[in-house]
Amino acid sequence: MATNKQSYVDRPIPEISLANFDNRIDSIAAEIADAAEKVGFFSVVDHGIGAEAVDQMFADSKNFFALPSEVKKTVPWNPQSVGYEFKSQVRPSTGAADQKESYQLQFGENMTDLWIGDDRVPGFQSRSLAFMHKVQSVSEKLMVCLARALKFEDDFFVNWHDTAKPNSQSTLRLLHYFAMPEMNDGQVYHRAGAHADWGFLTLLFQSPGQSGLEICPGREVVTDFGHGDKWTKVNFETSTDIVCDLLMSWSDDRFKSTFHRVKAPCEPGDNFGERYSIAFFNQPRKDALIQGPLKKYPEVTGGEFTANAMQLYYAALKAATGGLEKVMPASVSSAVSAAA
Ligand SMILES: O=C(O)CCC(=O)C(=O)O
Numbered sequence: 421m422a423t424n425k426q427s428y429v430d431r432p433i434p435e436i437s438l439a440n441f442d443n444r445i446d447s448i449a450a451e452i453a454d455a456a457e458k459v460g461f462f463s464v465v466d467h468g469i470g471a472e473a474v475d476q477m478f479a480d481s482k483n484f485f486a487l488p489s490e491v492k493k494t495v496p497w498n499p500q501s502v503g504y505e506f507k508s509q510v511r512p513s514t515g516a517a518d519q520k521e522s523y524q525l526q527f528g529e530n531m532t533d534l535w536i537g538d539d540r541v542p543g544f545q546s547r548s549l550a551f552m553h554k555v556q557s558v559s560e561k562l563m564v565c566l567a568r569a570l571k572f573e574d575d576f577f578v579n580w581h582d583t584a585k586p587n588s589q590s591t592l593r594l595l596h597y598f599a600m601p602e603m604n605d606g607q608v609y610h611r612a613g614a615h616a617d618w619g620f621l622t623l624l625f626q627s628p629g630q631s632g633l634e635i636c637p638g639r640e641v642v643t644d645f646g647h648g649d650k651w652t653k654v655n656f657e658t659s660t661d662i663v664c665d666l667l668m669s670w671s672d673d674r675f676k677s678t679f680h681r682v683k684a685p686c687e688p689g690d691n692f693g694e695r696y697s698i699a700f701f702n703q704p705r706k707d708a709l710i711q712g713p714l715k716k717y718p719e720v721t722g723g724e725f726t727a728n729a730m731q732l733y734y735a736a737l738k739a740a741t742g743g744l745e746k747v748m749p750a751s752v753s754s755a756v757s758a759a760a
């Protein structure tokens with residue numbers, strides 16, 4: 421067990437109910453705006469996704485990851501941020517690969533030949549798509565609220581994240597972190613090293629009893645890669661709670677995108693066992709036009725925003741590791757997730 425002492429602080433994480441949504445949009449929008457400004461992270465309840473739907477998605481995820489390695493490799497990761505990767509995502513904050521495997525799914529054409537077949541996990545594609553549509557509909561409620569808070573038209577963000585369009589980039593990511601030795605063997609096993617997601621909103625499902633998610637808010641500007649080292653644990657009692665990151669630049673840095681990580685277990689009480697989680701990244705269409713109401717940053721397209729985020733990411737990775745070739749041999753370099 422590694423011995424690096426972690427520094428923690430309790431921060432209240434707002435819990436926001438979406439009950440009776442149509443009649444309460446303005447008050448929910450005010451709550452979301454407040455949480456997004458102050459914490460950049462919140463839990464959503466009464467969102468309408470039943471526990472059985474979440475449990476089923478976790479069961480499908482477990483069945484996928486239980487397949488033999490050579491079968492999982494038949495749906496390999498590619499730079500459209502889709503497909504399966506194994507211990508290949510290197511975070512600039514750690515300079516080392518996360519000890520996990522993940523499978524990224526999208527709604528549209530990027531998934532051609534990348535769905536695991538019914539002969540391997542019966543019903544996987546149709547059930548996953550049904551789940552993704554459920555999560556998308558929760559996301560759209562949050563988007564309407566965020567649009568109101570920023571005084572855009574209600575459907576502004578929803579349109580730029582339309583998953584029916586072929587250039588939709590929104591992604592469901594199934595994650596499986598491996599169990600780790602509790603004995604100190606001198607190594608730190610990173611799960612998900614500290615990072616901020618580049619997309620608009622991330623909705624996250626943790627499994628009960630498989631905690632580990634931690635947040636570190638406090639960025640002032642979206643171009644800032646730095647972050648502090650006082651972390652707050654995010655523990656939920658049920659698997660249906662959802663937390664979100666927020667795209668800062670579209671709000672002229674008003675809503676704070678939050679650094680988060682899945683802790684590398686290193687202290688008594690940490691979860692050293694395996695861990696499954698599910699993330700849904702709301703990512704703008706490539707032709708989305710991104711600029712906040714105050715025009716703090718020049719207008720960029722969704723495609724340009726992704727490219728810029730990647731550039732920042734690779735520069736930070738290079739600075740952290742002293743050279744990409746050390747951490748990314750050719751066979752692995754294409755497997756660094758765009759959702760870093
Ligand atoms: O597994 C988790 O709880 C977090 C995953 C995450 O932050 C990511 O994949 O971007």
Ligand SMILES: [Fe+2]
Nearest residue numbers: 615616617680
């Ligand atoms: Fe993340």
